[in-house]
Structure formats: structure tokens, C-alpha cells
Amino acid sequence: MTRVVVPIGPQHPALKEPVNFRVIADGERIVELELNLSYSHRGIEKAAEQRDFIRALPLIERVCGICSHSHTTAFSKGIEEIMGVEVPPRAQYIRTIIAELERMHSHLLWLGVAAHEVGFNTLFMWTWRDREAIQDTLEEMTGNRVHYIMNEVGGVRLDLSPLQVEAALVRLPVLEERIRAYVEMVEAEETMLTRFRGVGCLSRDEALCFGAVGPTARASGVDYDVRRDDPYLAYAEIPWNVVTDTNGDVYGRTRVRIGELGESLAMVRYCLEHLPDGPIRVSVPKTAPPGEILSRYEAPRGELVHFIRTNGTDRVERIDIRTPTLANWTSVAHCLIGRPLADVPVIVAAIDPCLSCTSRITVSNRGEDAASGTPPRTGWEG
């Protein structure tokens, strides 16, 4: 076959979210790749600037359907820092529990999706079944499975009763057992290994050069985790390790994520067992003093950044959200060149892309830049 253009997306079974790759393939091998993001412009940043902090939080939560708690934590953490408010330890621990449960269900979801991309639907069904246990726990604690709305500026909305803590602790050994099974499976399942090993290779230097974050970077040996390097919530007090790997391929990313599953589980258990007493929130002033803050947060997919500027009113003057997926895109484009067509889904899935969260960023100056097709990295359109 000669060169063919294979359009992948914005509607395609491999990617359930709107993104478009124009893959130019020579037979089965990819020679060129054009990436087209920004299909869904939701205007969430602009909308958040119109609301006061209390009403902005549920909106910020809806930036992402998986790392919903990540976004609200990053936002409320930033506002609290500008206000100079100290959040009580019990609230910090509860936030950490939710955050780590969220990481676990996100990683299990990812493992299933990655397996599905290489046609291994059995693992997909299994991980999504096990994910239910975590979502049940989250529902028990917060009342919701996806958008927990647990955060408030100044603390958390709901307290954990001893009964809830006990119910959550009962579920953990079962999950631990399942995670151990996945660790074994990833090392032993031959067909999956052939599809994961040596695919989407990213060296340490390349990962640093392209600014990869999260498990993608850690799988390439970049020892970097916001939770340890810029501690927030209760991470400085909990014993845990940053999981890294030196493989740099999809296999490495799988190992990092499965390793993090185990770490997260241990963190949840520690937090539940060592939950400090005290209030779950402090009352905060209605308005925030003028200020600018860069709130960093280690979301399941990598470092999430909220830039927040306040101007002394009860709402933010400007909020700019940089999702980890955006940071990882360039490394994906690099990984795909020269690979067989069959590797597209799994390499793309390996960064765990969350596209609608990323697509907020649009072209601001519609003049010459839009004509040349290079989207500048601005966010003024919200």
C-alpha cells in the first residue's frame, strides 16, 4: 500500500472523547501525524469567573468526570492559601482519603481502557468490576459516585462517621487481593506484554524535554511527584513512596500505575486508621484579598495546575486550568512516529488522556495564528 490518510477521531471507537489524529501511514507504519485538539469548548473558566467561590466549586468539579476531586482540591487549596486560612487536620485527612480513592478508581479505569485498546476485554471487565468497590466506598462517604462535592473553601462538606470508616476498611483487603492479581497478570500475560513492551518508548531526557508529567514521566525514570516535592493535604505526614520505573514504555506506565494502586491503598488505610479528631472546616471570609497563586496538585494523570488571581471580591478574577493531559500530548505525538498503525490506540491511551478537560484551551488571536494552524498556548477564551 502507498501512503494513506487514516482519520482517527473525533468520532472513533478507540477514543471516546473528541480529538482528531490525521495519521498518514505508509502501509501500517505511521510517517506523519497531525493532532487536532479543541473540539469541545465549554467555557468553564469564564463561567467560574462569574460565580462566587461557593458556587464556582461545583462547576470546577465538572471540569473532569474522573478527577473531579482533584480540581476542587486544587481550587480550594489555592483560595485558602490566598486567604491565609489553615484547614483543620481532619479535613486534610478526609480530602486525602477521597483523593487517593479517586486515584485508585482512575488507575483501575485506565488499566481497563489500556487492555481494551489492545483487545484484551477480559481484563477491562475485571478492572471495571473492581472499580465498583471503590465507587461504592466513595458513594458511602460522599453520597455520590463521580462528583463528590466533598470540598469547601475552608474544609470538607461532610464528616466521616466511625461506621463509614469501618465499612471502607472492610473493603480494602478485597481490593488489595485484586491489585496483587493485576501485578501478577501484568508480568505474566504474554499477549499483553507483547503489545506493551517497547511500545511508546520515551527516554528520561525526552520525557523532561517534552514536559511529561505524572505516571508518564515517572515511567521514564523522572522521579517527580507533587505530593512529595511540594506537599499539600496530609501527604507530608503519611508514609508512602513515589513509584518510578525505568522502562519508559507502555509496560513501564502500567507498572507505575499498578504500583501507585498499592501505594494509594496503603495511604487510604493509614488515613482511615489515623483520622485525627477535630472540626472538619473553618469559617472563611466571604472575599479573598487580591493575589495570585499557582496551585499545584498531583492528579491521577499527573501534575494539575490551577492559576488563580483574586481581586478582593468574592469571585476569582481569572482562573486558568492546565490539565496533565495537555502536558503529555507532545510526548504522545513523538512516540507515535514510526510506529505501526495498530499502536495508536494503546500509545494514546497510555497517558490516560482526558480530552474534554484539556479542550478548554482555544485559539485566542483568530488572525494569523489560526490561519497557519498553530494553536498558541493561551487560555483567554476560557
Place this chain on the structure above:
Amino acid sequence: MADPLLLAAYILIFPGFLFLFAYSMVFEFLDRRIVARMQNRVGPPFFQPFADIVKTLGKEVIDPEGVDRPIFDAAPIVALAAVMTAFLYVPVIGASPLAFQGDLVLVLYLLTLPTLALMLLGWLSRNIYAAVGGVRAVTMLFIYEVPFFLALVMPTLMAGTWSVSEIMAWQKEHLWLAVLQPIAFVIALIGLQAKLERTPFDIPEAETEIVAGPWTELTGRRLALMHLANQSAAVAGSALIAAVFLGGPALPWASGSAVLDAIAGFLLFLAKTLAILLILATVRGATARIRLDQLNVIGWKYITTAALAQVAIVLVMNAWEVGA
């Protein structure tokens, strides 16, 4: 079976076409059910495959723009007809009444036709996913067909006949060929899995890469017929392997009554084909899809080599008259 009416009944009703369709539905149901149970799902109800066929048969047929309609319509029919014909030469309740020297070769070639039809469909669809899928289907054919053919003609080396029914009869007096030629048996199963384009060999219809491959533009009765051809090929292929390697429906002893023998043989046929289905379904549930270039390496480096090694072993066994 000289009676033309009886022969017509054999071809059209049992164990011919009607039985083939009915059994392929059961096959598909069990296949989906087994995989569903492996995946901790409930799986479809018993009549689901039948309902699927009826539903798709009644759906609108959509022509892709600029498609060559006569060939596009004909390809699924040719594929189905080829599989149906192949099934007639495979023993179901005893030796096939149509058996002749060389029917094994005919069956093998007829079972290749659906893949070629699929390639044609992909090429005619005027759709990039279908075209890539079609090319993949035919590339894969070149990889698995050589070891598959080698594995299936090896019994002829030992049994000294080119007829499926006679190979089956030979095993009545000797051991099963699966025991005598275990490597060939395994390769035949791998080849069948690849021929039916099931995981880990579902490369031509890889959903997450090329949507549905050659199936992308198939609608209505074209889709239904192609699907039926694929399911029937699963039955015909399993029946062929059961006959050639597992002794098929041949009874080790005769009860004296032709009817009883036929019933017992049929039950044996069911047991053996379902056992093969169980293996195929388990493999489907337990593996990921491999890449075409990886299959190329595995197929030519290992599977074909193993098949050639089996040929050498069989020749040596023949010389020493092992199993004869």
C-alpha cells in the same frame, strides 16, 4: 444414501444446511456465553444470535457511494456458500455420503474463501478502515494458512488417504491423530482461531484501531450473511478438526443398529466440536490482540517451523511404523 430424496434431506436439512445454521447459532451463543462468564458478565440469552441474524437481515442495506454493487452483494453470498459446501464433506453422523479422495483439500480451500471475500469487501467498500482491514485480512491469510494447511494435511501422511471421512475411519483402528500428532493438532487450533479472526488474531477487525475493518460498511443482509458465514465457518472448522484429529463421530464399536450408531455418532460430534469451541473461547477470553508484524514473526518463525518439524516427525514415525 443412494436414494436421491435422502441425499437431498442430508444436504438441505440434517446434517446439512439447516442444521449448520441452527448449530452455528448455538455455537455463537455458547461462545459468547463462555467468554461472558470468564469476564464476570451474564452473557446473552439463548436466542440472541438468532435474533441478531433476523434483525440484521431486515435492516436497510446502505450502499457506500460509488461501490461496485454486484460484487459487493455477491461476496457475502459466495463466502456463505463456500462454508456451506465445505460442511457437506465433513462427517457429522458418520462418514459423509459425498466423500471422495481429495475432499480434505476441497474443504480447506472452501474455508479460505470467506477470508478472500472479506478482503474483497474491504477493498470495494471505498472506506479507509475497510481497505486497511482487507489488506490485513489477506496478509494474515499468508501467515497462518501455510502452517494450517501443513497441520491439516499431515494426517493424510499417516492415514494414507486424502478423504476426511477415511482419515476419521482410520482412527477407529488406531490412536487419535491428536495423540499421534499433538503439534499438528495445536497448530490446527491456532490456525482455526486465526481463520475465524478471533482474539488474539482479530487483527483485521481491530475495533480500537480500524473500527470494524472490512465489516465497517456492511449493512443489512450483507452483514447478516457475512456474520452467518463466519459463524458457520466456526462450526465447519471445528467439525473438520474434530474429524481429522479427534476421531470425529466415528464409533469405536458398532451397536448393530444404524439409527443408534448415527445418534451416538452425532452425540460424539457434538461433544468434540463443543470441546474445541471451549478451547477457542477460552483463548479468546484470555488473550490480547497481537499486532500484524508480531504475528508475522510468530507465524513464520515458530508456528511454521513447528509444523515442518511435525512433518519430519511424522515421516520418521511412518518409517518406523509407529501407530500403524
